[in-house]
Amino acid sequence: MMVGISIGAVNVPLGDVWRIVLHHVTGAGEAHSDPALDQIVWNFRTPRVVLAAVVGAGLGVSGAVLQTVVSNPLADPIVLGFSYGATLGAVLVITLGGGAALAGLGVSAAAFLGAIAAGVLVFALGQRRGRLAPTRLVLAGVAVGYVFLSATSYVQLQATPAELRTVMFWMLGSVTGAQWSQLPTVTAVVLVTTTLLTLFGRRLNALLAGDESATALGVDVNRLRAVLLVLTALLTGTVIAVAGSIGFVGLMIPHLVRLTTGADHRRLLPLTALLGAVYLVLVDLLSRTLNRPNEIPLGILTALLGAPFFLWLLRRNKGLD
Amino acid sequence: MKLTVDRLHVTLDRNPILRDVSLQARKGDIVGLVGPNGSGKSTLLRTVYRSLRPADGVVRVGEDDVWALSPRTAARRTAAVLQDGGGNTTGLTVTEIVALGRAPHHGLLGRDGAEDHRAVADAVDRCGVRALADRDYASLSGGERQRVLLARALAQSPQLLVLDELTNHLDIRARFELLDLIRTTGITTLAVLHDLDLAARLCDHLVVLHEGTVVAAGPVLDVLIPRILGDVFGVRARTERHADGVIRITYAADALADGETTADGPPEHRDGRPPTGT
Incomplete structure (x- = not known):
């Protein structure tokens, strides 16, 4: 993370980064002699890196849980429609929304509401005879996703070129605009839901054994699925709301952890959070440095870096067949 | 329990x-x-x-x-x-x-x-x-x-x-x-x-x-008497405990035709021979 803070359009020596962060966090030592550097490190870089870490953790964990909830290794916030719901919400506000001053808060709130709306729809459509069926959930997610996507495309047609650029950047994901003020909520949601989901670890493990076996192991499968869906929709909605829809993290990170340390959710979820955080901090670092001083949206890099690595991993591991 | x-x-x-x-x-x-x-x-x-x-x-x-x-x-x-x-x-x-x-x-x-x-x-x-x-x-x-x-x-x-x-x-x-x-x-x-x-x-x-x-x-x-084996499973068979204590079922070569029933252990089938398959 320190490296992530130090490198950017202006490189700051690591020693200075330490001093500035330490000073702000603990009050130890003196303020840095160069206020501009202090400003860059503490007000721009640090919140950005923290946000990248939190978002990476959230996306990874929600992917890991969703894969188990719908017993499908391909599941992630995109497949279940959450991301497209958020996108529609955001795009609506960007193109139709009021003043620029409102936009910052408005886009996030709308994206969050969009993700939750998608979650509610998938939840309602994924039921049969009062039970949430895994295959039905996936199909409902895909269908709801397409509806939101087509609505998004339609709204985009009405947008001005300037708005389209904002929309595009948002859809590809970014932590550029990170501010200290938005961090507490996101961090709290990610920490609390990840902890709760990890507490459900034993039951998530039982769910791996199949619905009937899980029932025989004392798990109320239907209620568990409902609770997990609500928690993941909340988690994804919160994360996407601040960082846009960043793909592939929720798919790649959980599988990477499973392949290396196994599928026990009590280990899987904390490790996924950790690795997701590290991954997105690194990707964000690349996004700032590959094409300085311009930035490459995160979504482009997560997929570009992730996919080949993921394929290589699949080829190496024969346990998945 | x-x-x-x-x-x-x-x-x-x-x-x-x-x-x-x-x-x-x-x-x-x-x-x-x-x-x-x-x-x-x-x-x-x-x-x-x-x-x-x-x-x-x-x-x-x-x-x-x-x-x-x-x-x-x-x-x-x-x-x-x-x-x-x-x-x-x-x-x-x-x-x-x-x-x-x-x-x-x-x-x-x-x-x-x-x-x-x-x-x-x-x-x-x-x-x-x-x-x-x-x-x-x-x-x-x-x-x-x-x-x-x-x-x-x-x-x-x-x-x-x-x-x-x-x-x-x-x-x-x-x-x-x-x-x-x-x-x-x-x-x-x-x-x-x-x-x-x-x-x-x-x-x-x-x-x-x-x-x-x-x-x-x-x-x-x-339970596994010829009538049940016939009516429920559609086979001619008989069940008996053998000298080694194990219960074995002996099946006739052919299944019952649709609608055909077996009488419940007719006398000629109680002599230890398998039921005939005619």
């Missing part, structure tokens, strides 16, 4: 699947549930391990209606080995699968303790899967998987075992070994078995389901 199923009715999508089904297993009994495909055997099991709520009637494990118990309390009494074959358990080791049996013994904040480790180790040893303990479950053979799933059920420390076609796809020796293992546990067991010979070998009592109702119940020799 004893199992009592009392006047059970089950309906799925408005179709009656089970009608007025009653059966009992005393503590320590092994009761076999037999019947042709679609007779309602697995459905009956689902009501016992609390997966399917009956439209009417009651299932009691011990003295309690299973639907009056919480899912976890019910699962501390009843363990099941089912046909979903372990689900999507790639990435879990054999030990982790067996440890799933401890799930009903913990709430959200429960951590594994000495008792859990003992129960898991004990189940692993009893089912002879110690050598596989660190293997990925997905890499096991069919027979190995069944032993692991049985170990998971034993780790649950149950007082009632529910088994759905435990020995399917296993070779004959593995079948005998598993059945002997179940006998030695002494746990009350309700087992769906496709193979009547295995049912005769394992069970104290049999219950025959046909089109959702019980058509016969009792000791093996009283």
Whole structure:
């Protein structure tokens, strides 16, 4: 993370980064002699890196849980429609929304509401005879996703070129605009839901054994699925709301952890959070440095870096067949 | 723990699947549930391990209606080995699968303790899967998987075992070994078995389901009589205890024609010769 803070359009020596962060966090030592550097490190870089870490953790964990909830290794916030719901919400506000001053808060709130709306729809459509069926959930997610996507495309047609650029950047994901003020909520949601989901670890493990076996192991499968869906929709909605829809993290990170340390959710979820955080901090670092001083949206890099690595991993591991 | 199923009715999508089904297993009994495909055997099991709520009637494990118990309390009494074959358990080791049996013994904040480790180790040893303990479950053979799933059920420390076609796809020796293992546990067991010979070998009592109702119940020799074997399974056969103490079924070469029935043990068939197939 320190490296992530130090490198950017202006490189700051690591020693200075330490001093500035330490000073702000603990009050130890003196303020840095160069206020501009202090400003860059503490007000721009640090919140950005923290946000990248939190978002990476959230996306990874929600992917890991969703894969188990719908017993499908391909599941992630995109497949279940959450991301497209958020996108529609955001795009609506960007193109139709009021003043620029409102936009910052408005886009996030709308994206969050969009993700939750998608979650509610998938939840309602994924039921049969009062039970949430895994295959039905996936199909409902895909269908709801397409509806939101087509609505998004339609709204985009009405947008001005300037708005389209904002929309595009948002859809590809970014932590550029990170501010200290938005961090507490996101961090709290990610920490609390990840902890709760990890507490459900034993039951998530039982769910791996199949619905009937899980029932025989004392798990109320239907209620568990409902609770997990609500928690993941909340988690994804919160994360996407601040960082846009960043793909592939929720798919790649959980599988990477499973392949290396196994599928026990009590280990899987904390490790996924950790690795997701590290991954997105690194990707964000690349996004700032590959094409300085311009930035490459995160979504482009997560997929570009992730996919080949993921394929290589699949080829190496024969346990998945 | 004893199992009592009392006047059970089950309906799925408005179709009656089970009608007025009653059966009992005393503590320590092994009761076999037999019947042709679609007779309602697995459905009956689902009501016992609390997966399917009956439209009417009651299932009691011990003295309690299973639907009056919480899912976890019910699962501390009843363990099941089912046909979903372990689900999507790639990435879990054999030990982790067996440890799933401890799930009903913990709430959200429960951590594994000495008792859990003992129960898991004990189940692993009893089912002879110690050598596989660190293997990925997905890499096991069919027979190995069944032993692991049985170990998971034993780790649950149950007082009632529910088994759905435990020995399917296993070779004959593995079948005998598993059945002997179940006998030695002494746990009350309700087992769906496709193979009547295995049912005769394992069970104290049999219950025959046909089109959702019980058509016969009792000791093996009283149940697997020619009339039942003919009416329910459509075969000509007779059942007897051989000199070595094992009950065997002898089948005639051809099945019954549609609509044909066998008289209940006509005199000429009681002399020890197999029934003639004419």
